[in-house]
Amino acid sequence: MSTYKKLLFIINPRAGIRKKDSALTDIILTFSDHGYETIVCFTREAGDASRLVQEHVNEEIDRIVCMGGDGTLNEVIAGCREISWDKPLGYIPAGSTNDFAASLGLPSDPVEAAERAMSGREHHLDIGRFNGRHFVYTASCGIFTKVSYETPQKYKNLVGHFAYLLEGIKDLTNVHSFHMRISMEGHVYEDNYLFVAFCNTFSLGGVMTLDSKTVDLEDGFFEVLLISRPHDLMQLRSIIQALLEQNYNTPHITYCKTDQATIVCSKAPDWSLDGEHGIGCDVNKFEVIPGGIRMVY
Numbered sequence: 001m002s003t004y005k006k007l008l009f010i011i012n013p014r015a016g017i018r019k020k021d022s023a024l025t026d027i028i029l030t031f032s033d034h035g036y037e038t039i040v041c042f043t044r045e046a047g048d049a050s051r052l053v054q055e056h057v058n059e060e061i062d063r064i065v066c067m068g069g070d071g072t073l074n075e076v077i078a079g080c081r082e083i084s085w086d087k088p089l090g091y092i093p094a095g096s097t098n099d100f101a102a103s104l105g106l107p108s109d110p111v112e113a114a115e116r117a118m119s120g121r122e123h124h125l126d127i128g129r130f131n132g133r134h135f136v137y138t139a140s141c142g143i144f145t146k147v148s149y150e151t152p153q154k155y156k157n158l159v160g161h162f163a164y165l166l167e168g169i170k171d172l173t174n175v176h177s178f179h180m181r182i183s184m185e186g187h188v189y190e191d192n193y194l195f196v197a198f199c200n201t202f203s204l205g206g207v208m209t210l211d212s213k214t215v216d217l218e219d220g221f222f223e224v225l226l227i228s229r230p231h232d233l234m235q236l237r238s239i240i241q242a243l244l245e246q247n248y249n250t251p252h253i254t255y256c257k258t259d260q261a262t263i264v265c266s267k268a269p270d271w272s273l274d275g276e277h278g279i280g281c282d283v284n285k286f287e288v289i290p291g292g293i294r295m296v297y
Contacts, residue, residue, distance in 0.1 A: 003035070004032075004035055004036060004037035005035055005036050005037070005062040005063070006036065006037055006039065006059060006060055006061050006062050006063075007031050007036035007037065007038045007039065007061070007062065007063045007064070007065060008039050008041065008052070008053070008056050008059075008061045008063075008064045008065075009027075009028070009031070009038050009039065009040050009041070009064075009065050009066075009067070010041050010042075010043065010049050010052050010053070010064065010065070010066040010067070010068075010072070010076060011024075011040065011041070011042050011043070011066070011067045011068065012042075012043045012049070012066075012067065012068030012069065012071075012072040012094070013042050013043070014043075015067075015068035015069040015071075015072060015094050015095045023110045023111050026111045026114075027067075027092070027110060027111055027114040028040070030111060030114040030115055030118060031065070031114065031118065033118075034118040034119070036062070036063065036118075039056065039059070039061075041056070043068070043072065043075075046075075046276075047075065048075070049066065049068075049072050049075035049076045049079060050075045050076070050078050050079035050082065051079070052079070053076055053079030053080055053082075053083070053085065054079050054082060054083055057083050057085055061085075061087070062087060063087060063088050063089070063090065063117075063296075064076060064080070064085075064087070064088075064089050064090070065089070065090035065091070065092060065114070065117050066089075066090075066091060066092070067091075067092035067093075067094050067110065068093075068094055068095060069093070069094065069095020069098060069275070070095055070098055070099055070100050070101070070136065070137070070274045070275050071095070071274060071275050071276045072095070073091055073100065073136055073274070074134075074135055074136050074273065074274035074275075074276060076089065077089070077127060077134060077136055077292075077293050078133070078134045078135075080293065081127075081134045081289075081292065081293075086294060087294065088122055088294045088295070088296045089293060089294060089295050089296070090114070090116070090117025090118070090120075090295070090296050090297070091104070091106065091113070091117065091295065091297065092106075092110050092113040092114055092117065093106055093108070093113060094110065099137060099138070099201050099202075099203040099204060099275075100136055100137045100201055100274070102201075102202065102203050103137065103200075103201045103202045103203065103215075103217065104217075104295070104297050105297070106297055116296070116297050117296055117297065118296070120296045120297040121296070121297070122294055122295070122296050123217070123218060123294070123295050123296075123297065124218060124290075124291035124292075124293075124294055125200075125217050125218060125291070125292070125293050125294075125295050126200055126217060126218060126219070126220060126221070126222070126288050126289065126290050126291065126292060127200075127288075127289050127292035127293050128198060128200065128222055128286065128287070128288055128289070129285075129286070129287050129288075129289060130198070130271065130273060130278065130284065130285070130286050131278075131279075131280075131281060131284055131285055132285075133273060133278065134289075134292075135273040135274050135278075136200075136274050136293075137199060137200045137201040137274060138197055138198070138199040138200070138201055138204060138272070138273070138274060138275075139197070139198045139199075139271055139272070139273050139278070139286060140195065140196060140197035140198070140199070140204065140271065140272050141178065141195075141196050141269040141270065141271045141272070141280060142176075142177070142178065142193060142194050142195035142196055142227070142269070143176075143194055143195050176194075177192040177193055177194050177228075177229035178192065178193055178196075178265055178266070178267060178269050179191070179192050179193075179265070179266040179267070180193050180196065180263055180264065180265050180266075181263075181264040182196070182226070182261055182262070182263050182264075183261065183262045183264075184224065184256075184258040184260065184261035184262070185256065185257075185258050189226060189254055191226070191228045191229075192228065192229040193226055193227060193228055193229065194227045194228065194229045194230070194239075195225070195226075195227040196224075196225070196226055196227075196263070197223075197224070197225045198222045198223075198224055198258075198261065198286050199222055199223050199224075199225065200215070200217055200222045200223065200288075201215070201217075202215055204225075209246065210223060210225070210246070211246045214255075218291070219257075220259055220288060220290040220291075221257040221258060221259050221288060222257065222258065222259070222286075222288050223255070223256075223257055224254070224255070224256050224257065224258055224261070225248075225253070225254070225255055226253070226254035226255075227239060227252060227253055228251075228252045228253070228254075230252060235252060238250065238252070239252050239253065258286075258288075259287065259288040259290075260285075260286060260287040260288065261285075261286045261287075262283065262284070262285060262286075263283070263284040263285075263286065264282065264283050264284075265280065265281075265282055265283075265284070268280040268281050268282050268284075271284075
């Protein structure tokens with residue numbers, strides 16, 4: 001009888017800019033060195049990662065590791081939550097803009113990341129739920145949100161962060177805003193917002209960063225960033241400067257923490273959940289699931 005534990009390795013072969021094939025053998029050998037027999041599965045279309053988790057859970061899987069972008073991780077965690085699977089999860093980033101991997105401090109080398117998934121420390125990370133759908137690190141709407149799911153994958157693979165910035169600049173030529181009433185932490189915030197994000201990360205879409213001193217991935221709260229619509233170019237410049245300096249104490253930026261919120265919109269915008277397209281409603285519910293996923297890194 002084999003003494004090996006079982007590991008489900010889910011790979012998105014289309015994600016990212018790295019040539020992963022050459023590292024695949026070394027990754028699997030790393031898993032083997034730590035006593036795991038590896039079941040390798042490849043995704044082919046959206047939703048496959050969640051489906052693969054659910055299909056293989058009955059095989060007494062001891063650990064899941066996924067390799068892909070933040071969207072792949074999002075699907076894997078959604079699949080784990082669906083079946084209440086609470087064993088450790090590892091992540092090998094291979095996307096073009098891996099916001100969450102950067103927040104976790106994961107190495108860019110896939111074999112090194114595989115080693116971290118085996119021998120790193122276990123963390124109980126908070127995750128979010130937006131209108132009943134789980135997400136890992138950000139739910140956002142407004143400028144830059146469409147960038148992550150509308151930029152063609154081939155361009156993301158070629159230019160990575162720069163594709164996001166270029167698409168973001170095009171988006172700024174039409175400055176749209178949404179009138180929202182957001183209730184959280186006993187306060188009500190109401191304005192025309194250019195950008196709204198509930199996040200548990202240090203980086204958003206590769207286009208803006210949050211102060212790492214204010215973000216704790218395990219504190220039971222998500223950070224909230226609200227950017228009001230500027231009335232003129234001078235106000236727009238001051239918002240951009242404030243974001244570059246991570247100075248959120250300005251009239252047009254609200255920055256706080258919450259573990260739940262109700263967002264009422266006059267016209268429901270689409271949302272981005274970990275860079276994947278999400279449908280918004282007139283009334284939206286957000287909540288934090290404290291320690292919702294066990295990750296090793």
